[in-house]
Amino acid sequence: MGERENEKRLSGVLLHVTSLPSYGGVGDFGPAAYAFVDFLVTAKQRLWQVLPLSPTGYGNSPYSALSAFAGNPLLISLERLVDDGWLTAERIAGLAGHEGAADFERAKMEKLPLIEEAAKNFLEHAPEDAKGRFQRFIQNNSSWLADYAMFIVLRRRFDYACWNEWPEEFAYRHEAAIAAVLKDHAYELAIEEVVQFFFDEQWHALRAYCAEHGIRILGDVAIFVSFDSADVWRHPEVFELNEKRNPIRVSGVPPDYFSETGQRWGNPLYRWQYMQERGFDWWVARVRRSLVLYDMIRLDHFRGFDAYWSIPAEEETAVKGVWVKAPGHELFGRLKDVFGELPFIAEDLGLITPEVDELREHFGMPGMRVLQFGFSDRGSHLHLPQNFIPNTVVYTGTHDNNTTLGWWREDASELERKNLQTYLEPILHEGEVVWAMIRAAERSVANICIVPMQDVLHLGSEARMNTPAAADGNWTWRYRLDALHSDFSAQLAVLMEMTDRDGYVSPERERIEIVSAAPESASSI
Template sequence: MPFPRASGILLHPTSFPSQFGIGDFGSEAYRFVDFLVESRQKLWQILPLGPAGDSNSPYASYSAMAGNPLLISPGLLQKKSLLTKENFDNLPKFSSETVDFSRVIQTKTLMLQKACFNFKASATSFQQQEFSEFCQSQAYWLDDYALFMALKDVHGGAGWNAWEPAIAHRQPEAIQLGQQQLAEEIFYHKYLQFEFFNQWSQLKRYANQRGIKIIGDIAIYVAQDSADVWANPKNFCLEEQTGEPALMAGTPPDYFSATGQLWGNPVYNWAHLEQEDFKWWVQRFQAMLNYVDLIRIDHFRGFHAYWAVKQGETTANSGKWVLAPGEAFFQVLQEKFGQLPIIAEDLGEVTPEVYALRDRFEFPGMKILQFAFGGGLQAEKRFLPFNYQSNCVVYTGTHDNDTTVGWFNQLLPQEREEVWRYLGCTSQLGIHWDLIRLALSSVANQAIIPLQDVLGLGTEARMNFPGKDEGNWGWRYHQGDLTPGISDRLRTMTETYGRATISQKSRVSKGGNNEFI
């Protein structure tokens, strides 16, 4: 569905400043929302919020519906008397620039375990009722997830298909025994989800009440080692005996990769899903819409046709395209939820049929300004603003791109000249503000800017290097980076290019920010 003209910031909550080594839903999250309001932004885009696996990637989660416990704020737990000041004594000295995930997990796990112990010991009757109601309302995914995580803990983190066959294949007696023997561990994981959703719901309510809508991100595929695959094996193409993917997801060879990309996720058994009226997917969207306002679908083209590679292959070369029932699927979602607040990630090699599926349901696609410039096939003129239609979302770059400053610094001299020719000038404020202005001034209904670009940061602030196994997802900004000057500049541009509502607009004082236009 087309959305009103607006703009916003791309920032994952792990990037907030915090004394605990990773961003969370505490005070800095609320300060960021205040920054959005002051800057006349109306959108906040995040990455998937699920519990990340060993890679720390939010796109490789142990659950498509659960939340990441590392985002729970110990400060807010202290306000509920579930932690004390003494629990914060002797905290490690964490880096303020990046997340050390192993140390964060070790430190926060101890605090979360203590909070759970205190909750069990001292929760009021009202809190107990809240917890019970949460567990009942979310039972359709929470029961399987909590048992899955408890089993994973007792198996030393091993993937579910390495567990004893009885529990790996979910034999009823084994499930019942696991529920009995791991009752305390199951309670702990349910409690973490209760606190996660309480804190996130309060933050989202704070944002919504101030005119900020949140764009969530949904990865089309789920991790093989996840509660989703373990609890719903018929939804996926798995080898019956081993539980390994019989068909793996990926992308075919192209200009950028002679062997393609082999992701390893199991592809969906779409025939089975369609027979069940896409029940699991409907539940997944319902869970998402419980805590975000709009949803960006990653790898949208996979809903028309997906690249499937047989188990045992080491590259994606031998895969093949298989049609998916995308139109039937989105029709069911539309019948369940009405107009779908979906943004389609339609980047890469996309066919006319994929665009037709996108347009059939009026989903806005994505435009990346960095992709419009540079040499070779990377420069695609469809990403230049004069080629846009209004029903799209423009980005300077995404979490998978370099920052705008880092990108520009790596261009060849003649490629930089191409950028200047298009802009019609050389930069006075920095290339990041030039591209921000280009995005905001375009006809795209929505413009999203990574916070790194608003701050004018270089490659050191990049969030993800696709294809790189380590060193991703850790960037954090410093407390105090969101200055009034930056807010004023962003607000002025936002108002100038018609992306602030009348009620949001503020008068630019004489001698104020006109020089920023």
């Protein structure tokens, strides 16, 4: 029958898994996640957007990952490990609780050893059916799993130094050194593989629960990867590295209104021509893994697939970078050949050229609009609903923005406040701005509307998830255990009905669609 017209109008909530009030100090795939899905269902939401689920490196940022393929062990639920019999309830007593900011360091000290203990119990006592699932997991992920496990074991052995600081035989993956690790650290390697198996089983159980309740998962794929990652260590040929395997050029964005020196992100750049000659096999593998994890994928920094800012690695700022053309058409053409229709959303914020728009439109990807950006001047009006087209994803704000209430209180200029009230409604009490923005986004023609959970809960800047360029204090927000009040879900549910984002099909429309989709009768041939 194909997708009904009403199925295109979706609404969802942006909430990273670590922001759940889970037991153990960091949000995970445990009971709080299932309670959140139940809240989404009651609120008639049909999307859950998460940030990258990768194991984090610098600053606990989901965008600073140790692997583009692996899952973050901290997202594994200890309660579910107890339910599955790999730990006893007594072993997980006394850990960080459900309340307060995410405590990554405490979770690493207390939670990770328990997850590894559960992995040991699995290796020693797993029944045959569980062993069979584990072996299938290993086979299905053979392109990355063993290398990631070895990377983690070696990283621990060398006191968490960056891989290019390891002894040369390990940094350069000499055959004898790798063989010795496989022999001498086999049990440690197996533990890391079981940890990834736990992640996979728990995530897919949660995703199945979402599917049963009509919730799709919108994931996130960062365009670049971290230098200190299993990806660069295992595939140095894919990146712009010199003979000492240091970056030649790195990623960033040029100077602009917000920063006179630009932003130097520091990720190694791809050797795109080499990738293209190999049929973009690394990207094919990455997207294949992402499609196992998610129903839809947001491509971070989409403009970099058309052209990217290339900065000499020795430069401390982004000033002396240059734009370099990327083979975006060839890449997405290859991905379409392999996977068919691409369920991608393009993060096309910032300085976007006609070439970037053409690339996105050629492959039918929706772009993004953010209401908070729409009130500064006439040039910002592309972020206001009158300029939307249906193939758009609208946000009140993103994980990089302040919350809507925090923006209104602290960041919005007097002109922005005046323009917002002209466009929406007079704001007599500051809390009114949140629902005014949510209603504007949901009423728009954009097929997809995403609201950060902080806006659903009417929270201020104390709940901000990330402040770009801030050295610390990011990624730690969690909502309170008692925050999912029925008033919030009821307000959203009514709004979904009025904006036709709840998936409703009238009986008459259902009958017409069924008849129109039926094959022609033999008498009409």
